[in-house]
Amino acid sequence: MPTPASHIVVKTPVVDSIGELYAARGLGKKCVLLFDEHTRELYGEAIVDSLHRQGFSTCELVVPARETSKSFSSAWKLFGRMIERDVDRSWNLLCVGGGVVGDLGGFIAASYYRGIPVVQLPTTLLAMTDSSIGGKVAVNHPLGKNLIGFFHLPELVLIDPAFLKSLPSREIFGGMSEVVKYGFIADRSFFDLLNGHFDEIVRLEEPWLTEAVSRSAFIKAEVVEKDFREQSGLRATLNFGHTFAHGLEKLAGYRNLRHGEAVTMGMACALILSRRLGFLAEAELVEGLGLIGRFRFPKGLVERQLLARDSREMFDSMFSDKKKIDRKLRFVLIDRIGHGFLHGEDVEKHEVLGAIEDAKEWFRSRK
Ligand SMILES: NC(=O)c1ccc[n+]([C@@H]2O[C@H](COP(=O)([O-])OP(=O)(O)OC[C@H]3O[C@@H](n4cnc5c(N)ncnc54)[C@H](O)[C@@H]3O)[C@@H](O)[C@H]2O)c1
Ligand SMILES: [Zn+2]
Structure with a gap:
């Protein structure tokens, strides 16, 4: 298995170098390509042509561009297609898309023939900076997101920021929330x-x-490398803002609110909580909120998805976060910009509610 950082290549255009990169990793030239409808339409032909020019055999799979494609039933269908095409252990799987395709493809690669190599070619900002790195692959269960899966590190993560040119601006801001998160927790x-x-x-x-x-x-690769199986608390710092975000996403029924948007709002709450509990200096809170204030949301979204929510209901839905341990609410906080930590103790409910109320007030004051 590669280490998380050693296999990341950032290059434009990256596709034309796939042959060399695969050879250097000892990967074979038989490649299953997994797209969603959008990435197939936008980039499929160019990628497949380039691979053929470089001497690859390919088998193309396409799934609908939505979260429900990350399911056991769609994996099951794709296994069938691969078996019909005589795909065996000598093949590898290249995921071309956002986190949905990356997680689904990783899940398939981890289980097909007891595991074939997976390569990630992320095409969203979130996938380039977060989901393609770290080897967590999963499908959703009707009772919860990402519950069925593996740790299966990619052999290569091929990052070409030029793919972002076709990405809608809402997705750019969504991915940007994870980018900003790294600034808060690590650097x-x-x-x-x-x-x-x-x-x-x-x-x-x-x-x-x-x-x-x-x-x-x-940064993500380094964090993952130090705490691959989430034991020391370091990898958990990647969840900065996420406990609050999961509460909002759950209240929204996982519709009409992008994960990144919830994380941006959640990071405002987490910054304020860090201040309320005395870990973060006022000046750094102001600086941190200043960066959060640069994010743009669709019209009316903050009103509907945060300001209109009852803080107590939001608190209750945070409790259904699968990352809770012993029903305790653990929070990732920062004690300065650039350093996150998992706060080990229970936080009092009134402090959490206070942070949510203050965050709402802050968003209201910015309108
Ligand atoms: N494995 C992990 O560690 C991890 C971490 C974070 C998130 N995730 C998962 O990632 C998923 C979300 O990923 P996402 O935000 O990338 O969403 P996504 O995969 O649904 O992509 C968002 C939309 O952008 C489209 N798209 C992709 N690339 C494009 C491009 N270059 N140009 C135009 N459109 C493009 C897609 O077709 C889709 O409609 C969730 O399922 C989440 O659970 C996993
Ligand atoms: Zn996230």
């Missing part, structure tokens, strides 16, 4: 870079875009 100088060039990055301007994508990917 003050990265936070400063994001603060200084936020607008250039969301406009996909170089060299800022590639810098932001690549630093995020390597």
